[in-house]
Amino acid sequence: MKLESIAIQEFKQFSGRIVIDDLQPGLNLFTGPNEAGKSTIAEAVRAVFLERYKASHLKDLLPWGKASGQPSVEVNFNLDGTACRLSKQFVTRQRCELKIGQAVFGEDEAEDKLAALLGFSRAARGPLKAENAGVPGLLWVQQGGTQEVRDSTGHAAQYLRDALSQLSGSSEAAGEDALIAVVQRELRQLLTARTQKATGPLAEAETTLAGLIEERNGLEQQRQQFDENIARLASLQEAFDDTQRKRPWELHEQKAVLAQQRADAAAELERSVQGLAQSLQVSEAELALSLQQEQGAAELEAAVARERLQLDAARGEVAAAQTEHAQAANGVAQFEQAFAGASRALELANAAVTAADLRSQIGLYRTESERLDASIAAAGKANDAVLDASRDAAALELDDVKLKRLITLDRELTVLRARTEAAMTRIEYRLNGALTVDGEPVTGTGVLRVDEEKLIVLGELGELRVIPGVSDLSAQLSELASLEAAHAQLLQALGVASVGDAQARHEQWKALIAQQKSQAKILDVHAPQGIDALRAAHASAAARWQASNERLAGLPDVSAALPLDEARRNAEIARDALEAARKVLAHAAEKRSTGIATAESLAAQLQRKEAQLSDETYRSNRTRWQTKIVEQRVQVDALRKQREGRERELEAVRLDDPAAEATRYRASAELARGEQHERQVRIAQLRSQLETVGASGLGERLATLEARVEQATRRKDELGLRAGALSLLDQVLVDERDAAVAQLRAPLTERLGHYLKRIFPQSSLVLGDDLSPATLDRYGRADTLDALSFGTREQLGILTRLAYADLLKASGRPTLLMLDDAAVHTDAARRDAIKRALIDAATRHQILVFTCHPELWDDLGVRQRAIDDLKVAA
Template identity: 35%
Template sequence: MKLTRLRIEQLRQFRAPFEIRDFAPGLNLFSGPNEAGKSTLVAAIRAAFFERHRSGAVDDLRPWGDSAAAPTVELDFELGGQPCRLVKSFLARKRCELRIGTQGLDGAEAEDRLAELLGFQHAGKGASKAEHWGIPGLLWIQQGAAQELREAVGHATDHLRSALEASLGEVAASGGDDLLASVQAQRSELLTEAGGRPRGPYKDALEREAALAATLGGLDAAIAHYRQRVDALASLRRAHAADELEQPWVDCRRRQHEAAERLQAIQAQQDSLAAEGQRAEAAERRAALLRSQLEAWAREDQALAARAAAQAEALAARDAAAAPLAHWQARQEGAARELDAARAALRQARQQHARAQLARDAAAAAARAQACARQLAEAAGAREALLAVQRAAAASAIPAAELKTLRTLERQLAEVHIQRDAAATRLAWVLQADCALRLGEATLSGSGEIRLTAPASLELPGLGRLEIAPGGGSDLATLDARGDELADRRRTLLARLGLPDLAAAEARELEHSRLQQQLAAAQATLQALAPQGVDALGAEHAALQARADELARALADAGGEGAGDGGDKVSAAGPAPTAGDTPPLSVDQAEAAEQAAAHTLAAIQGERHRAQLAAADAASRLDAATRELAAARALCADPVRAARIAQSSAELTDALAERKALGARIEALQQHIAAARPDILQQDVERFRATAEELETQHRVRRDQLMRLEVELQTEGAQGLEERRAECARDHAQAARRAGELRRRAAALDLLLGLLQDKRRALTRRLQAPLQKHLNRYLQLLFPQASLEIDENLTPGPLTRGVESGDFEQLSFGAREQMGVISRLAYADLLAEAGRPTLIILDDALVHSDAERLAQMKRVLFDAATRHQILLFTCHPANWRDLGVAARSIDDLRAGAAQ
């Protein structure tokens, strides 16, 4: 089977049509980063063959978010020397069309025909699974599954056997199959096929024997346990009688009460100690209170002298604060008169300033209106220029994608010419002056060189004719066809653009770029002249002109009315200045004079207020000092105060003496209590109580056990354990005899089956020889001098290298991956010899191989590609640079399809 074309559409990330042509008959290497779509292409091929077109379990093929998509796969391939085409659509448009040579099939008939030819089957319901994939499931390796060989071979075993039998004919038949099946069936009645474990009647007999043995053992244990409890009952009776006689818990209770009495006596002394401590604390607090009272009376005597000094200071301060108050009162009256004059001058200056400001505003408004009129005219001209540039830019525009396509076509044509020149035959000649040759219709003379891309005849005068065929062969024809196709595409694109060649297109692009720059400059100019637009600028000009007219009328009105108004206001403030007087003040000067006068008045008022506050404060302090002095003198002269001082002194002496006596008694009590160790006495009480309770509990528990054990033994004595054991021993002996008979029969059948299978394996090895031959071919390229066994299920078994041997599953992950690939190549060789179709797909396989092993696997793949078509998908193209074929980038193919 040789794949020649693949086209997919609306399938996962390939929403737009995507096509790969010109598959090589041998190695085909496709590269791309993760998420480029390599595994999607493999999934498309699998779905085209494995999935029913009417299946509803292929939603994973639908592009994300596109519920109306109809994933479609088209495959062109050769099968048995005949060209075939398979077209299959899923979900929204369900159809299947198959053409084999001139025969056309569709629907389920086409799908069943493909399954029959390729060696797989369809799922009865739902999505196709590994058990349905057969030969393609073995040869089409999914990403990360190269090492999972055993299951894939198991699903393809029937097809492989049929290929072997077709190759070996009657060697695969055996007259002992019926006998082997009969022995196998009889053995299967007694033993399992996998592990040879008992089953059926043999298992039942063993289980019965084991159950009876367990019952017999249980009865023996029960009898022994019964006898042990009889002995335990005697021991309990002796211990219970001793407790009844001695009653050890009574002595513990007595000793507990004695310790508790001693502890109570010590606790009484602790209570006395606490009471004495409280009395000592009360005496201490009373002494501290008396000391604070005596200190307060001493402070009152000191305060009397301080009050007298404070009264003298307050009197002097009152006299000093009265003088400044009169001075600041006179200053305040003069400052108020100056402030009234400054305010009158400010009113006159503001009236004159208002008339001058109105004149300036009218002139400025007229100037702004004129400037806006000029800007409006310039903006209208800029807008016309912008429109002209926009029309020219639109006429010179060329789509960037089409220009890019044109450049790509030019580059590809140049590459084709280079490749054609490289593949052409180079003919160089150096002839004598009187000699000439004819090459086709051309005459060659002198010296020169020419490259031949097509067959030509070279006539040698007097000698004959040379037929020259370029060595490129089909490659030159392919390059010529490719060049013609690219030239047609270029002519079509140039005709659509209305251009003669790429240079004209690039010149138009440059002209368009220049016009775009002019357009940007014109837009910037218009934006600078009219940021809000020409219409908005016209509206602004109308508003400015109206404002200028309004200010002109206001100025004219102020010129006729200002003299009378000003005269009235000046006459109200005072006489108008004459020609010889000082010029009138400006508004700023008048405001500064008014603010200075106000500030001076405020400062003077502040100073006067502070002088008033200082005088009032001094008088208040004098009154307060006088009252405090009188109060202090009255307090110190009270006769009761002296008596209270004497009484407090006597009470302080008594309190200190009482505190000392209480301290001596407290110390004596603390020493006596410490010597008695109340904590140890408390522990003694707890220890004797716990001991007495434990002894009483043990006595009660032993009495309950004694009563319960007597009842249980009476009950068990009536169960007849000895009689039951005798019956169980008889049944166990019968079951053991039956199990022995079945054991001997199972061993005999197992032995006979082993002998028959050995004979069968000898025959199977003859069947395995062709597969072993192909497997050894590849194995020697990877592991020289190694050998790999094939089991009866045609699955790789132990691998032997030198003196070491190990099972396939014990190899490292990378080695299992490599063995999985070469095993599949051997199966492909076996199928090809039997005339079965083969196609090998490797999706990111061998990624766990080191550099040395990968180099060996490249030799293996290159060798296999001489007999099979291999599709290798990888995200590491650098690792396969020396495979012998060029990698085709998925991204480049998608870009070419988009163009």
């Protein structure tokens, strides 16, 4: 089968119509970036051949953003030399038509015919499933599925076996004989094909047997529980009767009463210890207060002695500070005199510098005044020239717009006068006598212009009526009169006699304007801000000159002045010395003040403390404190000893913890009573259960179940023996069949080796029962397909499909190969080998290759067809 053209309309991303024609019988290469539409074209080919045209799930074929579209695909192809056309429209107004030669098939008949021709099966309903894709599912590789060859080969295995059988001449049509089919059908009723698990009657028998065994085991457990409950009832009754006789809870209750009495005595003793502790705490607080008062008195005496020494030392420091302060004051007075002399010398030096600056400024001000005098004179002259030029220009100024209009009218008048002169009838005359023209006498020599109808009277000779020959002369004359009136009006408005006078006057005005601008520039150079500003600057310079002279006259005699730097340095040295002396004086004053304040404070504080110590009341209180301390110490010692004795008694009592024992005995009594009550309840429950079970016929039910279990076991064993026999028979028959099929695989193995050696020399590909690749044998090692890398599986997927196509081609099946972005994970060397294999296969099959890497496939020797170019052409 060879595709010749593909027409796609309103299909997914193709909102319009795109036509792909001139398809080559061998290799066809389509290129474009991602989402350009390559996979959409491949999907359109799959849809038109494989999808049911009435399927409701194909709404995703609608054009993007166009819910009312009508997706349709039409292909023209050649089948064994017969021209064929297939067209389908999906989603809305579905239709299907297949034309083979002159025969036309429609609707379901067309789809059945396609399935038979291409080698696939139609899905009963819903979308096309992988297991229905058959040969197209194997040869038409979708994007990203090149490496997935096992499942697609399995789905096409029946068609591949038919092709092998046809090539080998075998009578096997479906790949397995009728006997194997019958045995496997019988076996599948008992065991599943893949996991060999029980199914059908065998699974039902096993389930029934398991249920009966579980029910029997439950009854046996009930019987065993019945026997155990009888023994448990006897044991519980014996324990209940023994406990009822002994009544252990009464003994526990008596012990609890005795323990509670001991606990009450311990609580009383603890309250007594707490009372003693409180009394001891009060006595210790009173003793601490007395000790604190006595300690305060002792500290006061020590402080008085210490402060007497501090006062003597402070008074000595005050005397020394006063001496130091007097010395510092003398030093400050000396440095102030020195600083005053240095300051006067600095002032004189500054006056000398000021005098020099004033002399310099006076020279500058004198020069500036002279310059300003010259500028004022030049500016006045330029200003007068500007005024004269402005006045003269104003007298000659013409309206520029009116002048331009006058020149334009003059030109137009000249042209119109010439045209009118040329159009008028001219009568040149030279008369000896007189005649009248329109009643006016005419004599002598001249030219008579006839611009309108005129009557010439010739006296006795009669009269002549002259009529101008130009039909539009009157209009020209009217226009000429209008222009002459406007021209005269403009001359009058401008105050000139002619255009020449106006132009000459305008030129004089322009010369005056230029002269005015030139003098204005001169004025701007001398007085950029005006003559008044210049005169104000001159007055300011004169005033500064006078002021500087007055300041210079007011300065003292500076002939003996020191240089300014030397005078400034001497003043700074004197100032620094004075500041240092003042700091010393301030420090001495501060030290003296601090010493005096400290001595006075110490004296006042000492006087206050000595007065406190000599006070009679304070002395009598201190005597009372000392006596009270002795008494309180005796009392504290007695209370401490009494408390310690009671604490020892309490500790001895607490060793037994009578309160905890009372609680323990009461809890033990409650537990004993509760256990006895629980025994009584359990005895009643067990008696009720035993009576119920005894009345249910447990033994008879157990015997019946034993019989049913035995019967179900025999049924399950019989079905198991049948399944084992069928499984053994199936294995023997399949082994025999596989031996025969191995002979049929020779053509496929030969084609696989033809392509495989291009990439994997000295290797072989082992096929499974479904003719899909199972292991790759190379270098003495066998690798399963799953153990190979993604790229290697992708390469094997391409090569095996080429071999399957050769096999199908040889058996007369139509073959078309579509590879959507195949060999993506292939290196350059293996890609070259893949290309050689494709070129070889293209001599036998039509191959459509879609890729987004045109630069990797530009050496195939075939034209690359860009999807974008196809869109533009559409």
